[in-house]
Amino acid sequence: SAGASPYPVEKVVAELGHPNVWQRERAMKLILAGRMTNAVPLLQLALTNTVIPLGNIEFGDTIRASEPVHRDPAAAAHANLLNTAFALSGLAFESARHEQRLDESARASGMRGTMRAVISGIRHPHPGVRLTAWRWLGQAFANSAPPDHPDPFLVVAMTDPSPRIRFETVLIIGDWPDQRATGALVLLALMESEDKWARAAFLSGIHDREAEVVTALGEHVELPPSAELAQELGRYLAGREMENLFAGSSPILRAFTQAAAEGGWQLSALAGIIEGIGAREFLHRREPTWQTLGLDAASRLKVLAAARARLEPDTATPIEQAAAVTVLALAAAETGPLLLEHIKPGIAPDLARHILNLTLEMAGPADLERLTTDPLWSSLSPTSRAQVIDGLLRRESTADLLLDALQQDRLAAGALSLSQRDRLKGRVSSGRRETAARLFADVGGDRRKVYEQFKDTVAMPADAANGRELFKLHCASCHRLDREGFNVGPDLFGIRSQPKEAILMHVLVPNAEVYPGFAAVTIETRDGRALTGIIRSENGHSLTLIMAQGIAETVPRSDILSQQTGALSLMPDGFEALMSRQELA
Secondary structure, eight states: OTTOOSSOHHHHHHHTTOSSHHHHHHHHHHHHHTTOGGGHHHHHHHHHHOOOOOOSOOOTTOSSOSSOGGGSHHHHHHHHHHHHHHHHHHHHHHHHHHTTSSOHHHHHHHHHHHHHHHHHHTTOSSHHHHHHHHHHHHHHHHHSOOOSSOHHHHHHHHHOSOHHHHHHHHHHHTTOOOHHHHHHHHHHHHHTTTOHHHHHHHHHTOTTOHHHHHHHHHTOTTSOOOHHHHHHHHHHHHHHTHHHHHHTOOHHHHHHHHHHHHHTOHHHHHHHHHHHHOHHHHHHTHHHHHHHTTOOHHHHHHHHHHHHHHTSTTSSOHHHHHHHHHHHHHHSSOHHHHHHTTOOTTOOHHHHHHHHHHHHHHOOHHHHHHHTSTTHHHHSOHHHHHHHHHHHTTSHHHHHHHHHHHHTTSSOGGGSOHHHHHHHHHHSOGGGHHHHHHHTTTSOOOHHHHHHHHGGGGGSOOOHHHHHHHHHHHTTTTOEETTEEOSSSOOOGGGGGSOHHHHHHHHHOGGGOOOTTOEEEEEEETTSOEEEEEEEEEOSSEEEEEOGGGOEEEEEGGGEEEEEEEEEESSOOOGGGTSOHHHHO
16 A cells, blocks of 8 residues: 555655765655655654755755765755655645545645745755755645745745746746735846846746736836846737737836836837837837827937937947837838948947848838948948848849849949859849849859868967957857857857868858758748748748848748748858958968
């Protein structure tokens, strides 16, 4: 029967605290596999009476730690006791209830001792024990109901010194419906608003409490959200309130906009709302949207003035400036000129990418022509130039503008990679395809001859620090190395193990070997766009293309007119024209 075991229960429980991790794990398996429910009182007693010293490892809640457990076996043993006690208590009382030996109230009473130990665990000095206790606490409340008096738990959660544990508690408290829990959830999010994982946990925990969350935000004027949180929350609320917004009444978004104005983070909030609606949709509904948000003509003038001020040098972070660009460009009547005037030498790469994205999506032909004309074209970085060319290749009308720039010698034919040339020849209007083909007939040449010409550079002395800067300039738009760059093409983590000759070959002859999964795919959509990138994910309903600069676009399959996989890599050629021989080394 359940609870019967050939092993003395007292000995097995004692083994849970053994200094050796394998002994502890064996004891836990014996107790759970054998359903030794008579061990529950002993486990509760052990947890109540055990005094654990402060540990120095955050190893989480596993009994076999990722860090060496012998450095703090006592704390590991306590976490193991919690794991075993909670799991076994659940088994014991579920079994008894199933056999009709206990009703629900008796089960709750029986679990009380274990819950006391778990609650004690969230105040334990060791972070691994606290994390273990919080996770069991979250499971307990998920299976029953949140605490009747949540305040003590909220205080403990908000004051825990471990960022990882505060992140976990955001996830747990987000499931509690109590109004005080909502306030605590907002406060935790504000305290951790620089952390992207904490922001994600907060947004996932709102659960139809948008109005309460906005009210709580307005109560913490002294603790404004980060620009990232304000923008992400604006995007989230716009998505949730889209129907009400278009119907002309959204008290939640109006209150959110008001709280943002009072708290000094209005530009980020409005940028998020605009992104949530969609740039083109916002332009189509700009006036009624302003009215729904409660922004009259005078308020809008103040917003535009604040956005212009935010774009002055050294006045804000790149993400705050990007928010100002979004608001300024889409709130004003003339989008293109306002955007292009802010592309200046020394502009932050992220801000430049954001401005170019908006320009390529929203600007008219005259402003798009300026992108490929000096002095603006010559001021763009190689990464920004590639972004402009890729953006112009998305539509037939803008591909024709690109061909005009090539014919008028505003752009050199060598500015386009082999892949971009092929796309241009197939993308321009039908009457101009022969013109494009003739234009590129004499451009390029044998890439392997170029490799042979520069092969001797591998013997030259290399400078790793200079190489890192060159990577940021030329490669980071599509590759990652040591946590820098975008994960579009292959990760370069293992590139150090390759011979220098092989690395040079990949740089100068990118199409010599195209890895499976990294071939360029071109999608034509029903709204007239041509998107080229690498398929990052797909399912029966949609696929997601990842393009240069890490730009991702998810396309519903119902919107796809055609899909072609090319033989060429997305990686451009011609780096020998951009770098000296010493830089190639």
